[in-house]
Amino acid sequence: MSDAVDVLVKRLNGLAPKTALVLGSGLGPLAGEVEGAVRIPYAELPGFPRSGVSGHAGELVAGRLSGTPVLMLNGRAHYYEHGNPAAMRPALEILAGFGIEKLLLTNAAGSLDPQMGPGSVMLITDHINFSGTNPLFGEPSDKRFVGLTNAYDAGLRGAIEAAAEKTGTPLYKGVYMWFSGPSFETPAEIRLARIVGATAVGMSTVPEVILARFLGLRVAACSVITNLAAGMTGGELSHQETKDMAPLGGKRLAAIFKAMFAAGADV
Numbered sequence: 001m002s003d004a005v006d007v008l009v010k011r012l013n014g015l016a017p018k019t020a021l022v023l024g025s026g027l028g029p030l031a032g033e034v035e036g037a038v039r040i041p042y043a044e045l046p047g048f049p050r051s052g053v054s055g056h057a058g059e060l061v062a063g064r065l066s067g068t069p070v071l072m073l074n075g076r077a078h079y080y081e082h083g084n085p086a087a088m089r090p091a092l093e094i095l096a097g098f099g100i101e102k103l104l105l106t107n108a109a110g111s112l113d114p115q116m117g118p119g120s121v122m123l124i125t126d127h128i129n130f131s132g133t134n135p136l137f138g139e140p141s142d143k144r145f146v147g148l149t150n151a152y153d154a155g156l157r158g159a160i161e162a163a164a165e166k167t168g169t170p171l172y173k174g175v176y177m178w179f180s181g182p183s184f185e186t187p188a189e190i191r192l193a194r195i196v197g198a199t200a201v202g203m204s205t206v207p208e209v210i211l212a213r214f215l216g217l218r219v220a221a222c223s224v225i226t227n228l229a230a231g232m233t234g235g236e237l238s239h240q241e242t243k244d245m246a247p248l249g250g251k252r253l254a255a256i257f258k259a260m261f262a263a264g265a266d267v
């Protein structure tokens, strides 16, 4: 057992969540709603990657959400921080080693659909990785040839859709295209993204989905839309806008997750 798994077992004291959430921009406040929360700074988990991005805390929070044991990562490491697509591999290996079976990923994203404006929530049905990199580069085993046909778990997606309906929260569905960041896309890149079938663009999540499937976790992912993508409004994009607008959709997505766990759905 890795040292970090050891720390988790000791600190969680018998709590054995099967579901982990990765809280992207706008979702951080959900960590404050965990009942009986145990908070562990990433610095106390040997090998755990830390994020230096403003708006991203760096702690693991575990407890109950709507009565269901959950584990949350409040803050994640991104590819664009150091150019390492496998930045989240140690974190996900630790979660899998601890017994996590399901991973709910969240992120902030730019929308390619003028109807799906800031504050919207999008369930990711599939992704496009045109980055040229992959978190499994260097993995020597044949397990690296991981299938992604059903990367986004049908059961988890169904539970999220049902919870959205129950709470009356509009839920868009679409394809997330991963751009490396940290610079935003150009208008020409967004036109390309539209042609190849993207609905939203962002700088995270795709490497985590690949790693999670590699580790055998079931995965679902949602975006909170913070802006229309580059060139769609005439204005310039900024990280400040992402941070300012993420809480809008973040509140909606948090309500969906709470309803999902309250329903005791297959999560």
Ligand code: HPA
Pocket (backbone or CB within 6 Å): 108, 109, 110, 111, 179, 184, 185, 201, 202, 203, 226, 227, 228, 229, 230, 237, 242
């Ligand atoms: N592009 C990439 N990442 C993002 C965006 C965007 O427009 N908005 C929030 N994260």
